[in-house]
């Protein structure tokens with residue numbers, strides 16, 4: 170049975186609580202100055218956040234020949250009918266200013282010899298617009314700069330080695346803070362007039378993923394349990410080229426390699442992507458992932474061949490990929506890299522408006538755990554870091570301008586964690602039955618397996634999040650973007666978002 174905890178907010182409690190310490194959480198904290206805030210980080214700052222692993226960069230209309238309109242159009246086209254065009258436009262318009270903010274914070278984006286930002290091409294972008302750092306080190310460099318700035322900021326308190334395992338809520342449903350667990354398993358309550366969930370994604374629910382193991386959809390489960398709306402949870406994005414080298418998580422071979430001309434080949438050395446899509450290696454991410462999945466399912470291994478297009482330059486231009494290959498015993502200068510699709514990004518999440526508000530008073534959401542409508546059914550490459558900084562700035566602007574009243578008395582439940590063996594069973598099942606290609610038989614069997622695990626271990630957060638993904642994937646009887654059903658291969662004419670809400674399952678939020 171879940172354990173219940175209660176809390177009473179002290180008088181004058183005004184500190185904003187930021188749960189999660191990836192790009193969204195750190196950028197938000199910095200933008201809140203001078204308003205006091207506390208960041209909860211499950212690990213030492215800068216570690217265990219997907220943002221630090223990002224090899225791509227930030228997509229933004231930074232070139233005078235580009236425009237926010239074109240960027241928004243590409244975002245909408247990639248999203249297979251489910252991107253909210255107003256959000257795409259807002260993010261594209263505010264994006265360039267946020268990239269300049271990062272430059273001011275010391276992020277050394279790559280430059281051309283004449284000092285302009287060097288912008289790369291990635292799949293489904295109509296022009297080069299991805300600002301990167303040292304090739305594939307954007308996440309590390311951005312998180313390094315932000316970590317230093319956060320540590321030097323007196324308005325930010327940092328609690329490391331702790332995570333939120335429950336939300337505090339008053340009798341009117343207002344969120345009043347969180348229940349925290351530290352690394353020794355000690356529980357405490359943290360009251361706050363505004364809690365912002367920035368906990369990242371849910372790739373850790375899948376056996377094959379590029380995400381850190383901590384990214385297990387915790388925020389989804391917490392917010393759902395409190396009555397927030399979860400939008401489009403079935404839409405997860407499989408990165409086509411995770412390295413298939415027996416590691417968990419799988420190291421990523423960035424899209425930019427294909428942007429620079431790297432080829433997908435079979436064991437016979439032949440390219441195969443033109444058989445699947447006219448844009449071949451530069452087709453949208455979901456198309457490339459499905460093509461590779463089809464080849465592998467037919468018993469053919471797939472490799473990313475960087476030798477001709479990038480050659481020896483891979484060592485300096487893509488140092489993360491090069492190091493991961495060498496650690497796995499593959500020298501990409503002389504051999505192709507074995508690849509397979511892996512769960513990479515959650516497009517669905519906690520429904521948020523253009524100011525990052527969930528439908529619950531006192532609860533905002535930002536970054537991968539939020540669903541603003543920016544990514545639809547298929548996220549455009551390198552739009553996620555951009556969305557995180559744009560939305561973090563908007564949340565900060567709103568909170569700095571508002572006088573939020575804290576809830577006084579509050580309480581919340583903490584379900585038991587899922588034991589590791591059960592978690593591994595769940596992860597195997599999610600990857601096998603809710604992967605790149607789905608069908609009703611497999612999804613129903615997955616839901617039965619989640620039922621069995623829940624009967625044994627209770628409503629653990631990982632099970633709640635997995636059930637949201639699986640049951641919405643079963644309910645969506647069509648193929649669209651990252652969600653492909655072999656038993657419903659057509660795309661319905663009308664694109665509809667799906668919503669899940671614990672306390673009012675029939676609720677249909679305005680679109």
Ligand code: SIN
Nearest residue numbers: 224225423424550551
């Ligand atoms: C990549 O570098 O391929 C990943 C970028 C992204 O996920 O946007």
